Amino acid sequence: MGCSGCGVRWFNRASVLCTMLLAFTYLFYCLAGVRALDNPLRSLLRAHPAQERRSRRDGGADSAESHALGDAREQRLRGGGDGGAAAAADDDDDAGTGIPVANSYGTKKVPQAIIIGVKKGGTRALLEFLRIHPDVRAVGAEPHFFDRFYDKGLEWYRSLMPRTLDGQITMEKTPSYFVTKEAPARVCAMNCHTKLIVVVRDPVTRAVSDYTQTLSKNPGLPTFQSLALKNATTGLIDTTWSAVRIGLYATHLENWLQHFPASHFLFVSGERLVSDPAGEMGRVQDFLGLKRVVSDKHFYFNQTKGFPCLKKPEGSSRPRCLGKSKGRPHPQIPSEVLQRLRDFYRPFNHRFYQMSGQDFGWD
């Protein structure tokens, strides 16, 4: 029998094959075209800090952490072996991790606002929460310019800062400024209009937190009570121990008020930064003259960590809690020692409430 339908079948198969070939070629060119467009667009975004930040928030890498390490690495490079800002890692080993960001837009400016204290008050949390704001750019590690590295000069300090565009605020945090005698005059010599933020926390808990940090680095440290008390029988407090001295907030504030009016300060409650981060961030943004961008939609309470964390940005698989050195369990301290410290701090706390115009409820 002849094959009358063979030609037709062959023709049908050939046309299906041709159509598929055409469809694959078209698909291939589409994909190649998108990729070619995609790369320059990405590098453009990467070069622009505000855009970069927005792009990451919309599904890229962890913004705050990446910026932090970018800044820290830059500083390490700048500081070289001379103990520059990298030394800050000793104080705050949670300065962030991530990828450095190439950025050649904007200019480096000295900070218009500084988180000056207090050590173990919650300063890292505040800075990282602020970094979500598109109009805030902050250096990740602690520069320690107004206490340790003042002789390096203002240009050195400025060079550590991230670039900012018009309308963006440059910030840094170094909690030891609050207790440094020379710091207020030095900050004022740079700019007497600098806004100053102090995160304060119950001085007793703060002292235990400070001790916990030192203990983590030096397990052979004497007990808290032997360092806090001059004499166990009299119960006299040893104010020469820095963990105790830092908590005399009224005394340190008096020094700052010699150089800055009270209106230049914002006192943030370290306790409320944990119990109501969005509420406290509202006050901070108002003080800095920023639009209230950071709100309750940015936070969730992480049960495992026991602290508020930043909601992960869409498309990111990484949670944004602070690191292990923040929110550590504290050792058990005898209750009579804590009570003795509480009694000791009471008059200083009350004086501080008067000076700051806020009752922090520590007593």
Ligand SMILES: Nc1ncnc2c1ncn2[C@@H]1O[C@H](COP(=O)(O)OS(=O)(=O)O)[C@@H](OP(=O)(O)O)[C@H]1O
């Ligand atoms: N969201 C969030 N996550 C983790 N930790 C938080 C948070 N908010 C405030 N805190 C509290 O911050 C305390 C550390 O304070 P600092 O960042 O100022 O410490 S440091 O001076 O920079 O070393 C740290 O003290 P410890 O609890 O003693 O570790 C925390 O209690």
